[in-house]
Amino acid sequence: MKPYRVLLYYIYTPIENPEHYCDEHHQLCLRLNLLGRIIVAPEGLNGTVSGLATDCQTYIDTLKADPRFAAIDFKVEEHDTHAFKKLHVRLKEEIVNSDLPVDPLKRTGTHLEPDEFKKLKDQEDVVLIDMRSNYEHTVGKFKGAITFDMENLRELPEHMHEIEHLKDKTIITYCTGGIKCEKASAFLLEQGFENVYQLHGGIIKYGLEAGGEDFEGKCYVFDNRLTVDVNKVNPKVISTCYRCGTPSDRMVNCANAGCNNHMPLCEACGWQYEGTCSDACFTAPDKRLYDGTGYYQKPTHHYTPFLGYLSRKRSELAVGSSQ
Known part of the structure; x- marks a missing residue:
C-alpha cells in the first residue's frame, strides 16, 4: 500500500459567510500538511488534495462531521508522493466555472x-x-x-x-x-x-x-500526474503522438511556456523535440527545461504552504482597504 492519498471531491451545499469558511478551511489544510487546489463558493466546495494517508483520513472525517458536508463522496486514490507542489484555497463565485443559468440543488440529472x-x-x-x-x-x-x-x-x-x-x-x-x-x-x-x-x-x-x-x-487529471489509468478490464490507447502520429497516451504540457499546449507526446518525440509541440516552440526563447515528465511547476521562490496562506490574507486585506 502506498503512503499517500489523493482525494477528489465536491459538494453543492449553501455556505453562509464563505469568506470566513475559506480561511477556516485553509487553516485545516495547513494543520494536516495537505497540498492541492480547493474552491470555496456560496454554492459549495470543490477540491483535489494530497497528503499522507492518516492526514487525508482526518480531513475526510473532519468534513463529514460538518452537517453541510456530510454527503461528500470522496474519490480516494493511492500515490507514492504528494500529487501537488502547493496549496491553493480560493474563494470564487462558482465551484466550477460554467455561467450556466441552473441550480443543481433544485434540479439536475x-x-x-x-x-x-x-x-x-x-x-x-x-x-x-x-x-x-x-x-x-x-x-x-x-x-x-x-x-x-x-x-x-x-x-x-x-x-x-x-x-x-x-x-x-x-x-x-x-x-x-x-x-x-x-x-x-x-x-x-x-x-x-x-x-x-x-x-x-x-x-x-x-x-x-x-x-x-x-x-x-487514460483520464486527464489536474495535478502533477497529468493522467491516470482507469480501465482494468479492456484498456485501449486511443490518442496519438502530436508529433509523429504513433499511438501514445503519454500526456504532456508543451515546454514552451508561451504555448503550454496539452497534448499526447511519445517518449521518443518528447526527448527529440525537448517536450515541444512544434518547431516554433522548439526554438522559443522561453522554452522550459524538459525533464521527461512534461509537467512544469511554477518557480516556488521559497514558497511554503504557510507563506502562501499569508500571501492570500495580505491580498484580501489590500482589496478590502481599496474598496
Whole structure:
C-alpha cells in the first residue's frame, strides 16, 4: 500500500459567510500538511488534495462531521508522493466555472452509481456525452461517447445544436469526478431533454469501483500526474503522438511556456523535440527545461504552504482597504 492519498471531491451545499469558511478551511489544510487546489463558493466546495494517508483520513472525517458536508463522496486514490507542489484555497463565485443559468440543488440529472452506469451504458437508446474539455477527451473517453470541441463548460450552450436531435434518447453525461455534470445535466433538462442521467463520481469513481470497462485511453487529471489509468478490464490507447502520429497516451504540457499546449507526446518525440509541440516552440526563447515528465511547476521562490496562506490574507486585506 502506498503512503499517500489523493482525494477528489465536491459538494453543492449553501455556505453562509464563505469568506470566513475559506480561511477556516485553509487553516485545516495547513494543520494536516495537505497540498492541492480547493474552491470555496456560496454554492459549495470543490477540491483535489494530497497528503499522507492518516492526514487525508482526518480531513475526510473532519468534513463529514460538518452537517453541510456530510454527503461528500470522496474519490480516494493511492500515490507514492504528494500529487501537488502547493496549496491553493480560493474563494470564487462558482465551484466550477460554467455561467450556466441552473441550480443543481433544485434540479439536475439523475445520479447513476458506477454499477448502474455499467448496466445502462450499452442499451440501444442510451447516448453518452462527455462534458470535459477537448484536451481531456483527446487522451481518453468512453467508447462511443459524444464529445464537444470546447475549452470549458461555459461553451456548452454553443454545442447544443450538435445534440438537438437526441432529445428522445436517454442521455448520460460524464466528466472526471462528476462536478461538471451537476450543472451540465441540469442545463440539458432546461433545454428540453427529458431522460437525463449523470455518472455519479465520474470517471474516477467508475474506475475505482467498477473496473473502468469501456473507458478507452487514460483520464486527464489536474495535478502533477497529468493522467491516470482507469480501465482494468479492456484498456485501449486511443490518442496519438502530436508529433509523429504513433499511438501514445503519454500526456504532456508543451515546454514552451508561451504555448503550454496539452497534448499526447511519445517518449521518443518528447526527448527529440525537448517536450515541444512544434518547431516554433522548439526554438522559443522561453522554452522550459524538459525533464521527461512534461509537467512544469511554477518557480516556488521559497514558497511554503504557510507563506502562501499569508500571501492570500495580505491580498484580501489590500482589496478590502481599496474598496
